[in-house]
Amino acid sequence: MQGSLAGVRGNIQRRQLWSAIFAIVGLLVLFIAIIVLLALILQLAIQGVPRLSWAFFTSFPSSKAEEAGILSALVGTALVMLVTAFTAIPIGIASGIYLEEYARKNWIAALIEINVTNLAGVPSIVYGLLAMGLFKSALQLGESVLTAGLTLALLILPVVIVTTREALRAIPSGLREAAYALGASKWQMVWDHILPYASGSILTGIIIGLSRAIGETAPLITIGALTFISFLPPSPFKSDFPFLSFDWVRSPFTVMPIQMFNWVSRPEPEFQLNAAAAGVILVALTLLMNGLAIYLRYRFRKGVKW
C-alpha cells in the first residue's frame, strides 16, 4: 500500500472523512445546546404564559393556586438586589483597583489573588451557611432583606473583582504615564483617567454578577427566606423629614427564585403552572441582563481602538 499513489489518496480521503465527521459532530453538539435552550424556554412559556396576568403581578402568595401572585417576591427581589448592588459594586471595584493598580508584588497580594480565585469556586450554598452563622446568629441581623443582600453581595464579589481587574489591565500604560506626566497623583490618575475608560467593561461584569444574584436560590433558603409573605416591606419613602426610611432592610422577605422553588416542590399541578409563570419572568430577567451585557461588551470592544 505504501508508496502507491492510490494508497496515499485513500489515506488522505480517510483522514479528510474523519475531519468532516468531527465537524458534523461539533455542529451537532452546538445544535443540542440550542435545542435544549429552546425546549426549556418553550416548556416554560407554554405552561407559564397563560398564567401571566395583571393579577399575577399584583397578588400575594395564596393557598389557592389561581389567586396566588408574585407581588411580594418581585418587591423582595428588587430590594435585595438594591442592597447587593450597593455593597458589591463599591467593594468589588475598590478591590479590583487595589489589586491591579496599587498592590506591590508581595505575599499579601498573592494571597488575596489566590483567595479571590478560590472564592469563585466555593459552592453557593456554603455562602448560605456563612450567612446563617455570621449575619443571622452572630450579628443578629435576622432573616431580613439586609442579610440576603449582603450574602448575595459576597457571592458575586469575585465576579466584580475579576472583571474590574481585566478591564483595568486592558488599558494601555501610556495613559497612566500621560496622567503622571501632567502631575496627577496616583488616585487622580485612577479616578479621572483609567476608571472612565474601564467603566464600560466593569459595567458588563456588574450586570453579569447581578443577573447571577437574581437567580440564586440556595443561599437564601439557608438563611430562612420565607415563601409565604403576604405583606410588603415598609416603604423606603416617608412623608416627613428625612423622607427616607431604612426600615425595609430589616423586614422579612421572599424573592422570585424562592417563590418558584416553593411552587415547583408542591405536588398540585396548578401550583406548577404558577412555578412556570414565575420561571418565565426569571428567565426573561436573566436573558435581558445577559443580553445587555453581551451587547455592551460587543459595543465597547468595537468602539475602542488603542
Added chain:
Amino acid sequence: MVDQPLAVAARSLFYRKKRHRDLRQRFIEVLLFLAALSSVLTTIAIMVLLVTESLPLFEKVSIIEFITGRDWAPLFDPPRYGILPLICGTFVTSMVALFVAIPMGTIAAMYLSEFAAPKLREVAKPVLEILAGIPTVVYGYFALLFVTPVLQMLYSPFGEKLSEWLPDIFPYELEGFNMLGPGIVMGIMITPTISSISEDAMRAVPVELREGSYATGATRFQTAWKVVFPAAISGIIASYILGISRAVGETMIVAVAAGLQPTLTLNPLRPAATITTYIVQVSLGDTPHGTIGYQTIFAAGLTLVLLTLFFNVIGYFLSRRFRETY
C-alpha cells in the same frame, strides 16, 4: 531677590499642599486595601464558622463513624450520622453530569476554536453564555417536569416499561424523582463553563504549531486532536476541575428533581439526597442555633468545602504537571 519672603511662603504652601495630598493618597490606599482584604476575611469566616459550628457534632460522633457510616438520619431516633449516602448521591449526580458535560464541552470548544467560521462563533458563544446564566431553580423545574418525563417515555419504548419487559437487563424502574434527569440537566448547565475555558486555552496555542502540523499534511481534525488539544491540556484540565466543583456544589436542580431521601445507591434511576440538598432540606424547616440540625448542616457544608478543595488541589497539580510553555 526682592520677593524672598513671598518665595518662602509659596514653598511652604507647596509643601503643606503636598503633605495634605500625600496623606490623602495614603488614606485612599488603605481604604482600597481594606476592600481587597474583605475577600480574605470572607474565606476565613467561612472556614472558622464551618469548623466551629460543626465541632459540637463531632463530640457526639467520631469522625470515623461520620465518614464510614452507611446510614444518614440525624434527626431520627436513634440518630445515625453516616454521611456516606449523601456523598454517594453527590457522586452519582456529578458523574452523570460530567458524562454529559465533558464530551459536550470539549467537542464544542474544539469545534469553536478550530473549525467554526468566525460568524458562527459570534452566534454560538452568546447562546452558550445564556445557557450558563439561566437560574438553577429554572433548570430544576426543567429536569423535573420535562427531562424526567421524556426519559420515562424513552424508558418504555414500546408502551411497556423496560423493567417489566426485560427485567433481567433492566432490573430497576425509573422513578419520578431520580438522579439521572437532574444529572443530565446539570451536565448541560456545566457544558458552557467547560467549553468557554477550554476554548480560551485552545485559542491561546500559538498558530505556528497549527501551521507546522498542516505543513506535515495533517487534517484539521488531526491538528485539533493531536496538536492543539495536548498543547492546551493544562487549561482544559482546569475547566474540567471547575466543572466538577460546580457539579458537586450544585443544589437547586437536585433539590427539585432528585427527591430528598438519603439513599446509599449507585443507581442513577433512583431518588437520593446529596450533601447540598440535605442542607436545603434542613434549612427549609426551623433550625435554631446550636440544635442537632444546625450542627449537621455545618458538618455537611464542611464536607462539601473539603471535597471541592480536594478537587481544586488535584486540578492545580495536574494542570501544572501538563503545562506547556511556548
